[in-house]
Amino acid sequence: MTVTIAIEPPRDPEIEELLRLGDEFAFSLYPAESCYLLDVSELERPGVTVFVGRDSAGRALGMAALVERADGTAELKRMFVHEDARGQGLASALMDRLEGAAAAAGVQAIQLETGPLQHAAIALYENRGYTRIPNFGPYVGDDFSVCYAKPIVAPSPAASVPAH
Secondary structure, three states: OOEEEEEOOOOOHHHHHHHHHHHHHHHHHOOHHHOOOOOHHHHOOOOEEEEEEEEOOOOEEEEEEEEEOOOOEEEEEEEEEOHHHOOOOHHHHHHHHHHHHHHHOOOOEEEEEEOOOOHHHHHHHHHOOOEEEOOOHHHOOOOOOEEEEEEOOOOOOOOOOOOO
16 A cells, blocks of 8 residues: 655544544543543644545545654554554554654654553554553553653764765
8 A cells, every 4th residue: 555644734634533433442442531632623732743544545544743852752643544554554654754753853762552351452553662561641550551762862873964
């Protein structure tokens, strides 16, 4: 599958449909009080970047949001891939783009929260070098939350070559 990953504003019908499907999926697995889902207005706030994966026909098939924090870290939110596109590398492509943007922005680490029943997501994160951490922020004490983090390495500047 050929996909394009781009930064897009979240107030778009196809992105809102991905959000709705993500909500539906989360609520099918966990109680509402354990679903920490950002809505469109929260995704529009300063410091939030929404990445969208579209197929060659332009259909939005997946998304992820990076929420930057003042302490130099960020949180991955609203990671979701439409069931029609699962298992085809879209989640990894979204993560590549999101992690690259985080590094370019000087983010030192990305944290995330997922649920213990989301085995595919957990495998993705662990395969990408995320390690389990104690639950943080609103997730402390929630048995339906598991948290991960990964240090982000900033891209090294191109080596300067002396002119002769």
